[in-house]
Amino acid sequence: MHVSVVLFTADLRLYDHPPLRAALDAADAVVPLFVRDRAVEAAGFAAPNRRAFLDGCLADLDASLRERGGRLVVRSGDLVEEVCRVVTEADADEVHMSDGHSAFAVHRERRLRAALESAGRRLFVHDAVTVAVPPGTLTPASSDHFAVFTPYYRHWAQVALRPAGGPPRRVPVPDRVHGEALPAPGAITGASPALPPGGESEARRRVSAYWRRGLDAYDTTHDDLAADATSRLSAHLHFGTLSPVELVHRARRRGGPGAEALVRQLAWRDFHRQVLAARPEAAHADYRTKRDRWRTERTAGPDIEAWREGRTGYPVVDAAMRQLRDEGWMHNRARLLTASFLAKTLYVDWRIGAAHFLHWLVDGDLANNQLNWQWMAGTGTDTRPNRVLNPVTQGKKYDPRGAYVRRWVPELSALPAPAVHEPWKLPGPERAALGYPDPVVALPDGLDRFRRARGRQP
Known part of the structure; x- marks a missing residue:
């Protein structure tokens, strides 16, 4: 046989x-x-x-x-x-x-x-099993990989993907090969309490539900923190319980702005894979160095710990960091905000943040995680390396009613918007009664430190 x-x-x-x-x-x-x-x-x-x-x-x-x-x-x-x-x-x-x-x-x-x-x-x-378009398939004339997403995506969108196959009807296995018993559910200690279930069956149920209720509006709702309207398929893509090729085919058949926006996000996964395949050192070293002298655990330990624990005094940042610990997942917009805050407002080495994310994220993918962190730190493929996301204005924009903050920061649950995004503006006694910390740094001070460190005066 x-x-x-x-x-x-x-x-x-x-x-x-x-x-x-x-x-x-x-x-x-x-x-x-x-x-x-x-x-x-x-x-x-x-x-x-x-x-x-x-x-x-x-x-x-x-x-x-x-x-x-x-x-x-x-x-x-x-x-x-x-x-x-x-x-x-x-x-x-x-x-x-x-x-x-x-x-x-x-x-x-x-x-x-x-x-x-x-x-x-x-x-x-x-x-093309873990990505739609494998690294090396697309290369510009002058390099072994694309360093900017937009031209990469133009070429990526023109690639003819292989057909997506169905499951086999039978899988005969010889009796003479044996393996270990599978562990009982809940056997892992230290996991997030609200961790979602894994497996292809769950993945396909989630896709079907999202196709019915969320996909068509994805282009307008994916940045809404409170709506939680993203697909939440990232963990399933990371573990391969879903095929990215199948998802692209299904989204293109569905059509519309929401499906197109989802396909674009799938292309970002492939973009990061081809960058890391060409530059594997980017997993731990600056892709485009700015010769930063980052603050570290030794020089910024209390600030880093406040960020990890979700007690920076900036509500949208703290909400996101608490969501990460509870669910093992974080909204994509919140990932950008928290990364910008650590790397630029606190001027802390991006590798410290990337390691924390890799510890907690169930979708912790090396290429996506490290290169997204580098993008926000300004050492990666971002064409605007000095951009800084203001957590107050971003919170008001993407959580205008404060529902996301109140969900994850119960100390602020009684505050209306927009006060929920700026609790330090409350009178002293009211602020003290909240039991919520003051900001670890004033935003103008953080911005000034970052600009001076990068050699740019305000």
Whole structure:
């Protein structure tokens, strides 16, 4: 009997899964395999929220495979060693997997290929599983990647995407290969209390609901903090319980400004992937350095801790930081506001903020997280590197009634708008009764510090 192994990584689904389809076409039986790679934990990527969400994804994937006569084999250890063990146990001829674009993923793939080839086995890597348009597909004439989103998007929109496939009807798995028991729900400590459930079934339910109730207005509501009208699909895209190719096809068939705006956001994911693939050092070093002398834990410890805890004295910033801890997620507009506040108003090293986000975000994607932080810090691809988002004016613009702030900062729940965005303007006794901190820095002082540090006088 001819057997293939399908190595699941950030593609935990059955719909539109080219590696699984190729493996089924090539063999009599397949081994659906997921390896809890100890190198991922050693690198700090396995934060509690993502581990908890992953457990849900694996349980759902196993259940879907069992509905089709199969099962998921889960192993723990070094990924290359475990894949090679499974290949030997199954007497498999080949392994199929989706491509990865980070330096970590590329190095791991090379190790796996070398190990399999030395054993006389083959590795097949399939494109466009975790992105719609793989890195390297689009390049300008003078560089190996696009450094500005708008021209990238013009080219991206013209790419003919592969068709999106459906799920297989049957997935026969050989009996002789065994794996670990899946963990019980809620086994991860330290996860956010309101963390959403993981898994392809939940992802597809969420897409169906959003297509009915939110997509058509996405272009006008996606920045409304209180409305919470974004798709909330980012975690599912990160873990691959949804196919970005399928989403683009579905949105284009739907048409309209809302669908077009969603497609543009999907293109941003691909844009960041192609930047990081070309410049992997941008995960930890300035993409375009401004030679900043950032404040650090040593020089700005209390300010940083106030930001982490949501007690900066700026209500919209604090609301967002508290949402992050409670849900493991933050509204995209709020991500921009909080990043601008830390990097520019407090002039703190963007890497400190990026690390905090990666710890809590269930959708904590290295390319999106690091490059969005660099964009706001002015060290990335932003063509206006010195822009500063004012948390007061932004709060009034994107939370005009103060509902988002009151939801997450209960100390201010009795204040009307616009006072909820400027509680420091209340008389002293009223302000003291709130139990809410005064601002950690006056906005003019923060702006002046940033401009002088960047060599620009007001």
